[in-house]
Amino acid sequence: MRLTLALLACTAAAPALAQERFPATLAGHASLPAFSMVVPPADAPRDLWVSGKFTGKARNEVPMSVEGDVGPAYGGHKTGISLPFIGQPVQGMSGLAMNRDQDGSWFALTDNGFGSKANSPDAMLFFHRMQPDFATGRVARLETVFLRDPDRKVPFRIANEATDSRYLTGADFDPESIQAHGDEIWIGDEFGPFVLRVARDGRVLSVHQTMLDGTPLAGPDTPGTVVPAQAGVDFQAQRSGGYEGMALQPGTGLLWAMLEKPLLGADGQPEGRFLRVMTFDTAAGDWTGDSFRFRLSDGATAIGDFNFIDETRALVIERDNGEGNAALACAEGATDQGACYPQPARVKNVVLVDTANRDDEGFIRRIGHVDLLDIADPDGKAPEGMATDGRFTFPFFTIENVARVDDTHILVANDNNLPFSGGREIGKAADSEFILLSVPELLAAR
Template identity: 75%
Template sequence: MRLSIALLACAVAAPAFAQEQAAPQEAPQEQLFPATLAGHAVLPAFSLIAPPADAPRDLWISGKFTGQSRNETPMSVEGDTGATYGSHKTGISLPFLGQPLQGMSGLAMNRAADGSWFTLTDNGFGRKVNSPDAMLFLHRMQPDFQTGTVTRAETIFLRDPDHKAPFRIANEATDSRYLTGADFDPESIQYLNDEFWIGEEFGPYILRVARDGRLLEVFPTRLDGEILAGPDTDGMLVPAQPGTDFRVQRSGGYEGMALQPETGLLWAMLEKPLLGEDGQPEGDFLRVMTFDTGAGDWTGDSYRFRLTEGATAIGDFNFIDGTRALVIERDNGEGDAAKSCAEGADPAGCYPAPARVKNIVLVDTASRDEQGYIRRIGHVNLLDIADPDGKALPGTSAEGANFSFPFFTIEDVARLDESHIIVANDNNLPFSGGREIGRAADNEFILLSVPELLAAR
């Protein structure tokens, strides 16, 4: 969910480029397309839900293990953004009475019959060790861009009644066997044939889940015939040697997993580069592997996605037709760069690591060079969105300025129609700001008019 790596953009090229030559050492400038704000809706940061009636009592208070020691006193410790981001307080305190709705970590391409979106909440509080009381669930949500509100139509809690997890889960001894953030870190989601397919980071695994939330199957990751593991894979012993004992970086699993229309293929993209034998990143690219949902197995094919200069992670990945897809790429910055801290300044009233790279990239998965790099067609800049009709909600945009989406983790993108895409953030409650210093980031959904981007080839 949190971090990744950077690199040089791979740009627009003639169609013949994909099959005839290797990736160039210096890529030409990629086309930047305009984006216009067509709608804005918010789910407030402090949005909580009650666990199911049969959940263990332990799960009725969440976030008890986010500090240095256990804390069972509700709302007693205020969250902050951490030293890297100025240690700004967020105004919301842990532990929570109930489960937070925070962490919108993926949108499914296929929507529900009523048009609502299936969206995923991640592992809870960012790490395996601090999230054993954070329940795993997904939702049907419907942003209303006329009223600026978001309706939660349904929540589906993940559970393992049939003992499909290949390890002991946090709630192993309970009858309900609800899954938590100590078990899996779900980051990407697709909906197919009344089932969910979830890309997960700890394993990394692909999870097959029934419509009612039951875990049906767990698939480890295979690349070139070998199982990939990370430092948080169950059974990993400490000390472990990066590059030898594990190749997937921490928080480097499936941040994006696209479902290719009419094929049943999942294109699963790792968030960070794999590690080489020397323990260092194998290169400045991200691996993309395909999984056949019908066969329940990896195809053996893998490709590469190149990040632009300054980007450190991807956030989501969704097809818009049979071959073209949208990818979120981002840096690790948070907040308006116009309010960045001067050198040596007290960060109390400024952003020491502001947002500078937040893009939606259009790629063509059928257009690849001989090294497997997927062709980038162009992108829109989420930090420079036109708003001529004043669609931004009050308090979210400076007067006379273009609208910006300057959040740390932007992890949701999908095509709505021929002209529009929907984008949303993961607000990492209560640890991220981005919109306003001293206030926790809300879960914001934006509707963007991007006809030129969606028509590009």
């Protein structure tokens, strides 16, 4: 695979951030309601039949007793949906596979549950086959596959270690990126960060620790990292900074695993405004030793997904930490934030990159982007109330799904962080929205 990468490499003809902005037109909209639940498997421990019991300061066994909110930094708006849940929430679409199933459905991934290891030990891990229908505006969940470790491939103690079924939970991994390759599913995790090889029935086949420049890469939640731990010395990956995007390169079997946030240097500070990208050979089951860099644009703090559209070009979602329409931004110094967004969305882009075009420092060339906060809707495809003056926005905190549909269209979807994110409407939990975008100029750009 090194030969393949060597043939792809070339010196950059333009700076890493030289790029063009392309138009995007809304071609379809479909959504999965925020309050969408799935029943655990019959052999799951009874503890997993009620989820979200540990999201507060103390255990809460009373279903639907505490309403979720977006947090004080985002105005403290309530979301109208209460924890704990009876069943498991489908929420948190955190990755789309490049390759679809035979029936055309999309492999989509749910993340660790409620945001951290500590609050998600009763949140089961699973992936789905989803089918958005842009004629009806609905998203069908065709299948849900629960992750489990019956063969004890996970190299550390899991939350359900002593059970026969050994279902994985959000206390074990934070799955954020997914690819379907042959008869197997490959999943990128944020906690390790690890790469998981999984059978179609959800059985873990192998777990691979990240290697960068010949050294294991760890984060504050990696098993073996103990307090006190020095940032940048004992761990380099930021919390929730693992593999948010993991692209499968056509024809090579290489996974290009991109970290969500910059690595930490020896001083404990981010090493720069760029993200590391490492390549993993699925045939060999090992890292190639090659690594590259993706430079974030001004205002962007993280990425949300990463998928190839051909042998060398790929799409990357980059975003800030904002949520909500900037037209409803709170006035500076406002003390009453009940009807406004104190941190509205400002940077939500789908970037086209050329992985074969890199400069001397390994920065991947950015070709161009579309702005998800400025989408044309001339045909009225947006649901009522979601477009203003023929313009549609996608102002969610975490937009974590992008994939090529055909030569002119891409699919984009959000992670709604149920029940902790709004974005579309103040006081209401965000649905899982799937949008079809017509972007022929972007997909044709070189």
